[in-house]
Amino acid sequence: MARLTVAEALRQAIKEEMRRDENVYCIGEDIGIPGGWGGAFTVTLGLEKEFPDRIINTPISEAGFFGIALGSSLKGLRPIVDVQYGDFLFCAMDQIANQIAKLRYMSGGKLKTPIVIRAPVGFTGRGAQHSQMMEPFFLCLPGIKIITPATAYDSKGLLKSAVRDDNPVIIFEHKLLYGAKGARSEAGSIDASSEIPEEEYTIPIGKGIIRREGTDVTVIATLLMMHKACEAAEILAREGISIEVIDPRSLVPFDWELVRKSIEKTGRVVIVEESPRRGGIGAEIAATIAEEMIDFLIAPIKRVAAPDTPAPFSPALEKFYVPSIEKIMTAVREVISLSS
Amino acid sequence: MARLTVAEALRQAIKEEMRRDENVYCIGEDIGIPGGWGGAFTVTLGLEKEFPDRIINTPISEAGFFGIALGSSLKGLRPIVDVQYGDFLFCAMDQIANQIAKLRYMSGGKLKTPIVIRAPVGFTGRGAQHSQMMEPFFLCLPGIKIITPATAYDSKGLLKSAVRDDNPVIIFEHKLLYGAKGARSEAGSIDASSEIPEEEYTIPIGKGIIRREGTDVTVIATLLMMHKACEAAEILAREGISIEVIDPRSLVPFDWELVRKSIEKTGRVVIVEESPRRGGIGAEIAATIAEEMIDFLIAPIKRVAAPDTPAPFSPALEKFYVPSIEKIMTAVREVISLSS
Amino acid sequence: MDIETDKLLEFYRKMVLIREFEERVKFLFLEGIMPGTIHQYQGQEACAVGVCSALKKGDVITTTHRPHGHCIAMGMDIKEMMAELFGRITGCCRGKGGSMHMGDIEKGVVPAIAIVGGGIPVATGLGLAFKMKKQNYVAVCFMGDGATNEGTFHESLNMASIWNLPVVYVVENNFYGASTHVSLVMKVERISERASAYRMPGITIDGNDVLEVYSRSLELVERARAGNGPALLELLTYRITGHSRRDPALYQPQEEKKKAIENEPIKRFTKYLISLGISEATLEQIKDKVRIEIEEAVKFAMDSPYPSPEDTLKDIFV
Amino acid sequence: MDIETDKLLEFYRKMVLIREFEERVKFLFLEGIMPGTIHQYQGQEACAVGVCSALKKGDVITTTHRPHGHCIAMGMDIKEMMAELFGRITGCCRGKGGSMHMGDIEKGVVPAIAIVGGGIPVATGLGLAFKMKKQNYVAVCFMGDGATNEGTFHESLNMASIWNLPVVYVVENNFYGASTHVSLVMKVERISERASAYRMPGITIDGNDVLEVYSRSLELVERARAGNGPALLELLTYRITGHSRRDPALYQPQEEKKKAIENEPIKRFTKYLISLGISEATLEQIKDKVRIEIEEAVKFAMDSPYPSPEDTLKDIFV
Numbered sequence A, B: 001m002a003r004l005t006v007a008e009a010l011r012q013a014i015k016e017e018m019r020r021d022e023n024v025y026c027i028g029e030d031i032g033i034p035g036g037w038g039g040a041f042t043v044t045l046g047l048e049k050e051f052p053d054r055i056i057n058t059p060i061s062e063a064g065f066f067g068i069a070l071g072s073s074l075k076g077l078r079p080i081v082d083v084q085y086g087d088f089l090f091c092a093m094d095q096i097a098n099q100i101a102k103l104r105y106m107s108g109g110k111l112k113t114p115i116v117i118r119a120p121v122g123f124t125g126r127g128a129q130h131s132q133m134m135e136p137f138f139l140c141l142p143g144i145k146i147i148t149p150a151t152a153y154d155s156k157g158l159l160k161s162a163v164r165d166d167n168p169v170i171i172f173e174h175k176l177l178y179g180a181k182g183a184r185s186e187a188g189s190i191d192a193s194s195e196i197p198e199e200e201y202t203i204p205i206g207k208g209i210i211r212r213e214g215t216d217v218t219v220i221a222t223l224l225m226m227h228k229a230c231e232a233a234e235i236l237a238r239e240g241i242s243i244e245v246i247d248p249r250s251l252v253p254f255d256w257e258l259v260r261k262s263i264e265k266t267g268r269v270v271i272v273e274e275s276p277r278r279g280g281i282g283a284e285i286a287a288t289i290a291e292e293m294i295d296f297l298i299a300p301i302k303r304v305a306a307p308d309t310p311a312p313f314s315p316a317l318e319k320f321y322v323p324s325i326e327k328i329m330t331a332v333r334e335v336i337s338l339s340s
Numbered sequence C, D: 001m002d003i004e005t006d007k008l009l010e011f012y013r014k015m016v017l018i019r020e021f022e023e024r025v026k027f028l029f030l031e032g033i034m035p036g037t038i039h040q041y042q043g044q045e046a047c048a049v050g051v052c053s054a055l056k057k058g059d060v061i062t063t064t065h066r067p068h069g070h071c072i073a074m075g076m077d078i079k080e081m082m083a084e085l086f087g088r089i090t091g092c093c094r095g096k097g098g099s100m101h102m103g104d105i106e107k108g109v110v111p112a113i114a115i116v117g118g119g120i121p122v123a124t125g126l127g128l129a130f131k132m133k134k135q136n137y138v139a140v141c142f143m144g145d146g147a148t149n150e151g152t153f154h155e156s157l158n159m160a161s162i163w164n165l166p167v168v169y170v171v172e173n174n175f176y177g178a179s180t181h182v183s184l185v186m187k188v189e190r191i192s193e194r195a196s197a198y199r200m201p202g203i204t205i206d207g208n209d210v211l212e213v214y215s216r217s218l219e220l221v222e223r224a225r226a227g228n229g230p231a232l233l234e235l236l237t238y239r240i241t242g243h244s245r246r247d248p249a250l251y252q253p254q255e256e257k258k259k260a261i262e263n264e265p266i267k268r269f270t271k272y273l274i275s276l277g278i279s280e281a282t283l284e285q286i287k288d289k290v291r292i293e294i295e296e297a298v299k300f301a302m303d304s305p306y307p308s309p310e311d312t313l314k315d316i317f318v
């Protein structure tokens, strides 16, 4: 067992998978440069030493290299494509949404497109174009799986599953969870490191996890928000409020069973998401609950989310923008007080 | 009064606005070509005669000309940008999502970006890349208003408001509603023509409309689905079920008041949308109802939507894919039978 | 280049097969029997046949919204193509693709990408796979003149160049992107001039001369196969049909269209074959066979069942 | 070109103002006082000052993730810039933009677009507006070498060319896009060669020689203003600082970096001014004034209030 940060765990997953299968390769900007950073957040740092031919450093041409990843996957390669910031997925959106997500379906199932897309997300004082939570833009896009690991353990296990999956998978990595160590760690980082077993393991895509058991309110949250939800639960526990925190870990497919069981028990649900409220992942979760589990509910559903604006730069504004532990607690208290 | 199709009403709106304000211009592919089609669906047909310098025919360079529209808007022009199929918005997604939607906000409100984006949507036997309902991809994007007119009357009035709005506005036009006349009309078109008053009018963005009054179930639907919902209501009326059909007409901002009043009355709601269910516009509508109007509900919310796959080509599959009148009726009966 | 008669006749057969296929499809559309939309290939047959004849088993192409000619030239089964057009389960994409997404990877055809410029990076990625896997295959990327104004053209050619990938980019310059004449949307006289921005060879040739297309393609394909990198090949041709299903193409000047029809590749190649002493009867025979083949394809397609509605839900994930 | 001493000293002052501003900002970051991230401009001052000095009131620029130099060269208020960096309400974007989105349209600076290549179409659209409104203004589009590999570069230059727009595309080739050397990502030796694909003039000059930059920019800007269309100007320079905040730039070879520092524009221009007989004291005086100005800006910024949390919700729609 060794304690690894998320960045280290991701790197280890990539390394192990590249050793296991020579078809796995990485493609993206500023990777494999001696003296460079291993992508924007060190995840691929140093991998070029062991795999000099399988770390492909690209020009700044996102649409191009996403399409290249797709083309290469049709001949058996298994690209791990990364963008430096999730926001830049928009530059490659046609390749992702119109091609990568659809080519297998259009072929009548005759093709496989095993592609992993790695995208860092999260608000970190960089303003509107280097911050967005990109999940909502892909949740509504059929044809791609989505994983959102919140710990180092999950990051490794889920990324390995993603690499082995024969379908396109996007992994959203949170900038504030990569690790508090190292030159490229972020102000405001949270420790999401884990003990990583010596022996190999994977985590199935589509299985959520209960991060904390509780009986009064179910709180559903991923990535950074999962950590904030746990902190809120900790504080509320002292008030005698018992929170069950669910981390879906995958958005597509989604572990509805886990949510159902929890809501059956608690009758109340708060969904926390870092992106703007309108059309976010919380909308889909709330809608499905309202369709299929409404009978369990003894209170209105609550969403805690960012406001419907781009991300502001000023720390004074960003602090208000990103859902806080306080806002989570308020929402929990609200659903309790509104219970029938 | 003259009876106009949606395509004609849109054309009239553009013409009137171009006459009214010399800063308004059109930019896009295959517009203004003598002997051409006036865009993919005749909307701008012939406008180059009156406005030879204000119909800008572009190369096939979506990212480029969307950014050009933005740049020009900063100097007082008011571009109406069109893509031939909504699906191609993905090619310009960075310009739309990272620039057009955010530039005003990033400037601290010092800039105005009056841009209208016109995008045809809807499944019409063209397969996965020429069919998508694009609303969900923009609903979750703060900074752009969204309108979805379902009739010729609304198309004219809303497009005129959009052109006069100082913010970016996307208008989703449905291929099967443009009109049943003319060489470029689509198989399966529905007549959405209206009597258009002689005198000028506009329709405020953000105001929905009740298409049919009823007392048992509120059905919310836009564009083609609104027409199908009305047909379903007609049939169900014969069974003694009274449907209230709400056409929000704008998605951003959304007329929550109208929905609230209706649900207060009916206690039941079915949301019909043409796009895949996961993360669609129905999710946001259902979620907000579950948060804010749950006390009115006497039955679970139901969404009727396409399945979570790309669009198939075969008519046999497309028929199953696109929500039908039958599926709407089934959902309505279901919410009635599940009522508490 | 000296080419055997058999091969010449095979070129002829394929060009005629494409032409007759397209004419039959047009008719089926006009009759209202065929669903969907189509972009047809009449007039450009020498491009598909010339280029694809230069390929070997294992080589791969990407194609566009106008894919029928390329598919046939690569040897795809026209029964399966016709069934696909009719949306039947026996189609090459099981009815999920339709005209705009025709393909059969077994035959070296990636399902067509109908986003203009969308296939250019994909072909480049195929080239990258061949290089990384040390396979001696070549990827050919078909595109129209209009596609060369998309950003993906620039990004892809640049990456193919810096990585020295085995990709041949084939621009079929038919002088129109939909209704827009190429002179309205670029200033270069030859699209092949753009190759210099990536330091790769760019050549422009007569795209209606199937032998010229074949021999120059072979040169560039073999150059790529030998590890000498990508190239841009511009083929000058003409779209003698509308852009799509219902386009009367009124923007094409009469004079220009007339000249183009004079210059169309099958007419020209027929003359050439006859000048070699091949009899008209031989050619007629080929045509007849082709027509029978097509009728069989139509029958096969129309006799085939539709996919069942629930098939909609399949083929999304492995 | 004969330039008056006053103007020369103004060039000097602006270059020094940029340098000192950036050095002060770096220090504030290292102290941990300043939030966010930064991409700094040290070493490229001659580019911003040379180009922007060729512009007239009404002309507009777009800038990038590395905008401070351009903003200062356009005459933006450094108080407002500093306040923006500190996220204060008095900032040029009221604290909403930060380093990467600096701008002030009143001064001709569109808020910076930090998506590489994202500003190229926007500048082109400004050019279109000037042309359509028959205004004699010019748009200048700043970009890095790395940005020229984005598809938007290709699409935008093509449209500027076919419509003959008054846009000058300025590539500051500092030989790196983040950690990646330009030679790894393109094969052309001069980025200006790419202009020929759009049939516009492309020239490459020494970007560390402020007078050369000024005079050649003036030429191209006035050419555009006169209705003779767009051009591509490549400025050879060097980034003598890290790519961003915490980048030690270990990938830049020592030798190369040393030579670049020898060749940096302020050092060179200082020598030149002294060779003209301008006294070191005069230059020192300018520097001192600049430093005072900067300290005032820091004070102004740090004394300014933050926006209130609810301001987050403002400025989204008009």
Ligand SMILES: Cc1ncc(C[n+]2csc(CCOP(=O)(O)OP(=O)(O)O)c2C)c(N)n1
Pocket (backbone or CB within 6 Å): B029, B060, B062, B084, B088, B091, C065, C066, C114, C115, C116, C117, C143, C144, C145, C146, C147, C148, C174, C176, C177, C178, C239, C243
């Ligand atoms: C990204 C994108 N933009 C626009 C279209 C609509 N469209 C389909 S074909 C076409 C013209 C293509 O011209 P060209 O590349 O020359 O090919 P050709 O049709 O001449 O074969 C256009 C504009 C599209 N399919 N994709």
Ligand SMILES: Cc1ncc(C[n+]2csc(CCOP(=O)(O)OP(=O)(O)O)c2C)c(N)n1
Pocket (backbone or CB within 6 Å): A029, A060, A062, A084, A088, A091, D039, D065, D066, D114, D115, D116, D117, D143, D144, D145, D146, D147, D148, D174, D176, D177, D178, D239, D243
């Ligand atoms: C679309 C996009 N891709 C990647 C990045 C991350 N990034 C920021 S700056 C940069 C390098 C830019 O290089 P260049 O254009 O040469 O400008 P320079 O930094 O040298 O001024 C990269 C890759 C980005 N901001 N936008």
Ligand SMILES: [Mg+2]
Pocket (backbone or CB within 6 Å): C144, C145, C146, C172, C173, C174, C175, C176, C177, C178
């Ligand atoms: Mg063409």
Ligand SMILES: [Mg+2]
Pocket (backbone or CB within 6 Å): D144, D145, D146, D172, D173, D174, D175, D176, D177, D178
């Ligand atoms: Mg650079």
